Amino acid sequence: MMRKCCVSITILCLYLIFAAPLLAAKIKLTFDHYYDGPAVVKALHDLQRDYPELATLRSIGKSEEDRDIWLFTINNGRTGQDTEKPGIYIDGSIHGNEIQATEVCLYLAWYLLDSYDTNPKIKELVDSRAFYIIPMVNVDSRWRFFTDPTHFDIGRSAHVPYDDDRDGLVDEDGCDDLDGDGEILQMRIKYPFGDRKSHPDDPRAMIRVKPGEKGEWKILGMEGIDNDEDGRLNEDWPGYLDMNRNYGFKWQPPYVQGGAGDFPMSAKITKAIADLVVSKPNITFNFAFHNWGGIFLRGPGSKLAGMYPPADVEVYDFLGHEAQKIIPGYRYGMGYKDMYTTHGDFDEWMFSCLGIYGFVAELFMGSQEQFKKPGVEADRKKQKAYEGGISTEEKLKFNDFVSQGIMFREWRKFNHPQFGEIEIGGWRAFTTRAPQLFMLPELVHRNTSVVLFIAQHTPDITLALIDVTKLSRNLHRIRVRASNANAIPTLSHKAFQNDLSRKDILKCEGSGLTVVSGGIIEDIHLDKVVPVAYRPWLIFTSIPSFGKREVQWLVTGHGEGTITFDSKKAQNRSLEFKL
Structure with missing residues (x-):
C-alpha cells in the first residue's frame, strides 16, 4: 500500500512540474503572417482571457454584414477607471484592403500585455494610461480580403449597396476571377493602337508609347466581364462608401467626393465609432493606421477645414518630427499638402469637432522594395513622392531576387468571352500595398513604438x-x-x-x-x-x-x-x- 502511495505521489509531482508551465503559458502572437478575420477575433479573445486584469473586449456594434466591431481596451483597473486617465485611441483598416494596419493594432495590444511584467516602462504606461484599440474598422471588407478572390486595390469600401453607374441596379458589375486562381489580376490585350508597349529590358513590364510611336498593348483593367452589358467593365463594384469620407466635419456629397455616402455617419461602423469616441472624453490622441507611403499625416485634410492654431501645430510638429526618427524613411506632413484633399475624414472630425490630436499613419514605403546600386536615389518622378518612387522594372527585380518570384504572376493567355484572346497577370493581392512577410515584424514594432512614444507624451x-x-x-x-x-x-x-x-x-x-x-x-x-x-x-x-x-x-x-x-x-x- 505504501509503495502504491509513493508511486501516486511521484506521478502527481511530475504532472505538476511539467503541466504547470503549460497551464500558465500565455498567448504568443507571431507576425510572420497576416491574420485573417477569424484569427484576429480569436487573438483578441485569447489576449483578454490571458490578461483579464488588464484587458477587456466588447463589441461596440454590428457592421453592414452583421459582423461585430471589436473594441479591445487595455487599462489596469487597480490604478483607476479608464476614463480617469489619458486615453489613446488606435484603429486600423478603415479601408479593408489596407490589411497590415490590423497587424499593427494586434501587435500593440499583445506587446503592451506581454511586456507588462518584464518592462517597467511598459508597466508604467499601462498603469497610467488607457488604450482603446479597434484592429478591424472595416471588418466586412478586410474579412473578405482573405476569403474572396481579391486584388490589392479591392476592398476599400464599406459593404453598403450603392448604384455607382446610376442604372437603377446596385453592385451588379464587379470584378470576376476569370481563370479561377483565387485572385483578381490585370488584363491586357494585343492592340497596335494601345498606349503601352513591352519594356525592352523586361517584357513583363509595360511602358507608355511616345507620340507617333506604335503601341503594343491596351490595358483592360482588372479581371472581369461586362456583367450588365452596358459596354463597361467592373464599373459597379460592391459599395462604394469610403468610411474615411463619411464623418461629419466638412462632409461633401458624392458628386464632390466619391464614396462620401448619402449623409454623414450613414455607415453603421462610422456611427458606432463616433458614439464610442464621444463616450470617452479622456481620449487625448488618436492613430488611424492606413497604407501606404510611409508618412505621418496631420490635418487639415482640405482647405475648407482652415488652418490649425499655431499652438496646436507646435504640438504636432514636435510629435511628428520625433516619429520620423523612430521610423527612418517615414515623413511627417499635412494631409492636403503632402497627400491629397479629403473631406469628412475621421482624423479631421476628431480634431475639429472634438479637439483631439491625431495622426493618419500611412504604413509601408514602396521604396523598401528596391533593387539598385548603393547610393542611387529612387526616381520619384515615376510615381508620386508619397508612394516611394519605385519603378516597375526595379520592383520586378526585387520580386525576382528578394521575394523569389512570389509577388508577380507571369502573363498567361486567356480566352475572354467578350474580348477573345487576352493575357492575365501582374502584381498579386499580397503585394504593393502590403509588405512582404519578412518586412512585417519591423513594420509593426516600429509603428507600435511611435504609439508608445506619443502615449508617454499625454498630459501628466x-x-x-x-x-x-x-x-x-x-x-x-x-x-x-x-x-x-x-x-x-x-x-x-x-x-x-x-x-x-x-x-x-x-x-x-x-x-x-x-x-x-x-x-x-x-x-x-x-x-x-x-x-x-x-x-x-x-x-x-x-x-x-x-x-x-x-x-x-x-x-x-x-x-x-x-x-x-x-x-x-x-x-x-x-x-x-x-x-
Missing part, C-alpha cells in the same frame, strides 16, 4: 503649493502651480478656444474657509493676476504643452483646505493645506 500633471502668505489677521493668499512635463496639453488650443471639451478645473475649498478672490497668474514676479468674475473658488483653464498654469486665491478663515485639479484628459490631482 504635477500639482504644487508654491506660496501661502498671510496678508492680514484673517486673509491669506494661496498660490498653486499645475505643470505638465509632456508635449500634449490637457486641452488642444482648438478645443479650448471653441469649447469643444470641458475645461480643466482648479478648485479651492475647505471647512471654515471662504474664497473671496481667485485668478490666473500671468506674471508671478510682477504680481500680475487676471481674476475670475464668478465663483472665484473655481478656475477654468488648461495646462499647456511642456508648460504650467499658476493660479492664486485670496481666502479668509482658518482651518484645513484642499486644492484639486480636475481634468477630462489627465489624471486628477489634489493637495492639502492648512491656514
Whole structure:
C-alpha cells in the first residue's frame, strides 16, 4: 500500500512540474503572417482571457454584414477607471484592403500585455494610461480580403449597396476571377493602337508609347466581364462608401467626393465609432493606421477645414518630427499638402469637432522594395513622392531576387468571352500595398513604438503649493502651480478656444474657509493676476504643452483646505493645506 502511495505521489509531482508551465503559458502572437478575420477575433479573445486584469473586449456594434466591431481596451483597473486617465485611441483598416494596419493594432495590444511584467516602462504606461484599440474598422471588407478572390486595390469600401453607374441596379458589375486562381489580376490585350508597349529590358513590364510611336498593348483593367452589358467593365463594384469620407466635419456629397455616402455617419461602423469616441472624453490622441507611403499625416485634410492654431501645430510638429526618427524613411506632413484633399475624414472630425490630436499613419514605403546600386536615389518622378518612387522594372527585380518570384504572376493567355484572346497577370493581392512577410515584424514594432512614444507624451500633471502668505489677521493668499512635463496639453488650443471639451478645473475649498478672490497668474514676479468674475473658488483653464498654469486665491478663515485639479484628459490631482 505504501509503495502504491509513493508511486501516486511521484506521478502527481511530475504532472505538476511539467503541466504547470503549460497551464500558465500565455498567448504568443507571431507576425510572420497576416491574420485573417477569424484569427484576429480569436487573438483578441485569447489576449483578454490571458490578461483579464488588464484587458477587456466588447463589441461596440454590428457592421453592414452583421459582423461585430471589436473594441479591445487595455487599462489596469487597480490604478483607476479608464476614463480617469489619458486615453489613446488606435484603429486600423478603415479601408479593408489596407490589411497590415490590423497587424499593427494586434501587435500593440499583445506587446503592451506581454511586456507588462518584464518592462517597467511598459508597466508604467499601462498603469497610467488607457488604450482603446479597434484592429478591424472595416471588418466586412478586410474579412473578405482573405476569403474572396481579391486584388490589392479591392476592398476599400464599406459593404453598403450603392448604384455607382446610376442604372437603377446596385453592385451588379464587379470584378470576376476569370481563370479561377483565387485572385483578381490585370488584363491586357494585343492592340497596335494601345498606349503601352513591352519594356525592352523586361517584357513583363509595360511602358507608355511616345507620340507617333506604335503601341503594343491596351490595358483592360482588372479581371472581369461586362456583367450588365452596358459596354463597361467592373464599373459597379460592391459599395462604394469610403468610411474615411463619411464623418461629419466638412462632409461633401458624392458628386464632390466619391464614396462620401448619402449623409454623414450613414455607415453603421462610422456611427458606432463616433458614439464610442464621444463616450470617452479622456481620449487625448488618436492613430488611424492606413497604407501606404510611409508618412505621418496631420490635418487639415482640405482647405475648407482652415488652418490649425499655431499652438496646436507646435504640438504636432514636435510629435511628428520625433516619429520620423523612430521610423527612418517615414515623413511627417499635412494631409492636403503632402497627400491629397479629403473631406469628412475621421482624423479631421476628431480634431475639429472634438479637439483631439491625431495622426493618419500611412504604413509601408514602396521604396523598401528596391533593387539598385548603393547610393542611387529612387526616381520619384515615376510615381508620386508619397508612394516611394519605385519603378516597375526595379520592383520586378526585387520580386525576382528578394521575394523569389512570389509577388508577380507571369502573363498567361486567356480566352475572354467578350474580348477573345487576352493575357492575365501582374502584381498579386499580397503585394504593393502590403509588405512582404519578412518586412512585417519591423513594420509593426516600429509603428507600435511611435504609439508608445506619443502615449508617454499625454498630459501628466504635477500639482504644487508654491506660496501661502498671510496678508492680514484673517486673509491669506494661496498660490498653486499645475505643470505638465509632456508635449500634449490637457486641452488642444482648438478645443479650448471653441469649447469643444470641458475645461480643466482648479478648485479651492475647505471647512471654515471662504474664497473671496481667485485668478490666473500671468506674471508671478510682477504680481500680475487676471481674476475670475464668478465663483472665484473655481478656475477654468488648461495646462499647456511642456508648460504650467499658476493660479492664486485670496481666502479668509482658518482651518484645513484642499486644492484639486480636475481634468477630462489627465489624471486628477489634489493637495492639502492648512491656514
